[in-house]
Amino acid sequence: MPAPTTPVLLHNGLLIDGTGAGPVRDGSLLIEDGRVRWAGPSADCPVPAEGTRRIDVRGGTILPGFIDCHVHMAAPGTALSHAEIATMPRSLLTFLAAPRMRQTLEAGVTTARDLGGADAGHRRAVESGLLVGPRLLVAVAMLSPTGGHGDFRAGNDDRANDNTMGRLADGTSECRRAVRGVLRQGADCVKIAATGGVWSPTDQPDDDGFLEDEIRTITKIAAGHRGKKVAAHAQGRGGILNAVRGGVASVEHGYEIDDEAIDLMLERGTFLVPTLTTAHTDPDPKKAAPWAYAKKKHWQEVARRHIPHAIERGVRVAMGTDCGIAEHGTNLRELGYLVDCGMTPMGALRAGTAEAAELLGIAHETGTLEPGKRADVVIARGNPLDDIHALGDPGNILVVMKDGVVYKDADGLAA
Numbered sequence: 001m002p003a004p005t006t007p008v009l010l011h012n013g014l015l016i017d018g019t020g021a022g023p024v025r026d027g028s029l030l031i032e033d034g035r036v037r038w039a040g041p042s043a044d045c046p047v048p049a050e051g052t053r054r055i056d057v058r059g060g061t062i063l064p065g066f067i068d069c070h071v072h073m074a075a076p077g078t079a080l081s082h083a084e085i086a087t088m089p090r091s092l093l094t095f096l097a098a099p100r101m102r103q104t105l106e107a108g109v110t111t112a113r114d115l116g117g118a119d120a121g122h123r124r125a126v127e128s129g130l131l132v133g134p135r136l137l138v139a140v141a142m143l144s145p146t147g148g149h150g151d152f153r154a155g156n157d158d159r160a161n162d163n164t165m166g167r168l169a170d171g172t173s174e175c176r177r178a179v180r181g182v183l184r185q186g187a188d189c190v191k192i193a194a195t196g197g198v199w200s201p202t203d204q205p206d207d208d209g210f211l212e213d214e215i216r217t218i219t220k221i222a223a224g225h226r227g228k229k230v231a232a233h234a235q236g237r238g239g240i241l242n243a244v245r246g247g248v249a250s251v252e253h254g255y256e257i258d259d260e261a262i263d264l265m266l267e268r269g270t271f272l273v274p275t276l277t278t279a280h281t282d283p284d285p286k287k288a289a290p291w292a293y294a295k296k297k298h299w300q301e302v303a304r305r306h307i308p309h310a311i312e313r314g315v316r317v318a319m320g321t322d323c324g325i326a327e328h329g330t331n332l333r334e335l336g337y338l339v340d341c342g343m344t345p346m347g348a349l350r351a352g353t354a355e356a357a358e359l360l361g362i363a364h365e366t367g368t369l370e371p372g373k374r375a376d377v378v379i380a381r382g383n384p385l386d387d388i389h390a391l392g393d394p395g396n397i398l399v400v401m402k403d404g405v406v407y408k409d410a411d412g413l414a415a
């Protein structure tokens with residue numbers, strides 16, 4: 001997608017720049033060559049170059065494009081059958097992902113990290129303009145021990161396994177091979193299973209996945225490949241501790257997080273990505289297998305008990321939804337759930353922008369509306385500091401820009 005050459009001035013909006021600074025009434029944002037040139041009160045705005053396009057946002061809120069740190073574009077976002085996904089031709093999985101990617105962008109997400117199922121081709125298709133979607137970072141597939149969260153075989157199936165979502169490895173030497181394998185395939189980050197999970201048939205969310213030595217091996221190899229970071233699927237407390245001690249950058253889900261883990265995470269700056277969107281999604285008793293239904297109901301409760309305490313204690317939180325397991329295009333509901341768990345609305349906005357950019361290692365490029373950064377911009381109806389839940393309705397996301405290009409213009413503001 002070529003960067004637009006015409007400069008754009010957004011004006012007459014409530015500006016929230018993502019840095020944590022207070023909102024600016026009658027704010028403006030000046031965009032040149034797909035990047036932010038200036039953001040602040042309209043009265044102080046530099047005189048725009050001749051030919052600048054002016055967009056009156058009519059009192060809407062100007063926000064940085066949001067960043068979802070945990071999606072699965074290959075998964076349907078409905079009660080899913082891993083068996084069905086596992087038997088689908090890969091090309092069909094990819095075609096099915098295309099409308100989901102557009103839907104995610106139109107929900108206000110300009111960058112997303114896919115933690116299993118999407119490969120480097122998805123990222124490149126967006127980069128080249130072949131597909132419309134958020135800028136993607138991909139993990140390719142989740143590394144998992146045998147019988148862990150990336151092992152979707154039935155208990156009576158002992159055939160070798162290599163599925164779309166998971167790669168199995170046991171012991172540090174197989175972990176070395178597995179992590180090098182996904183890096184070779186163009187992974188931007190590495191996803192590991194530090195505990196079992198809800199949708200894997202032969203484990204429980206409080207079963208340990210990889211042990212600390214396996215995790216440390218993986219994080220070390222990833223770090224040695226241009227500082228790539230490791231995200232750990234970790235739900236039970238034992239696996240959360242193994243993951244943090246093993247050096248991961250983020251604990252995904254973290255439903256049973258306790259003070260011991262919180263202390264360690266605060267000390268090391270480990271992020272929590274609580275994926276409350278999937279935690280709040282009720283399983284369909286008619287479609288989910290009985291074992292999965294029971295696990296889901298139990299772990300929803302565990303999350304409701306533990307996540308608010310982690311937020312209260314100030315663990316760094318980045319927004320991630322697990323859309324793909326939860327319904328696609330509902331990503332910004334996560335912000336409302338974070339506030340329901342005790343976060344301030346500004347804190348939630350930062351979890352979905354600047355903090356998420358920090359976790360993904362792209363804070364120099366996006367996450368705030370500061371001069372020099374990519375012009376990833378959302379214009380929303382209303383003031384999210386008054387009603388953060390409104391952002392969760394894609395109907396309130398009026399304009400979405402990525403690199404200064406308008407991809408959604410619901411009310412014709414940018415027409």
Ligand SMILES: [Zn+2]
Nearest residue numbers: 070072115322
């Ligand atoms: Zn996930």
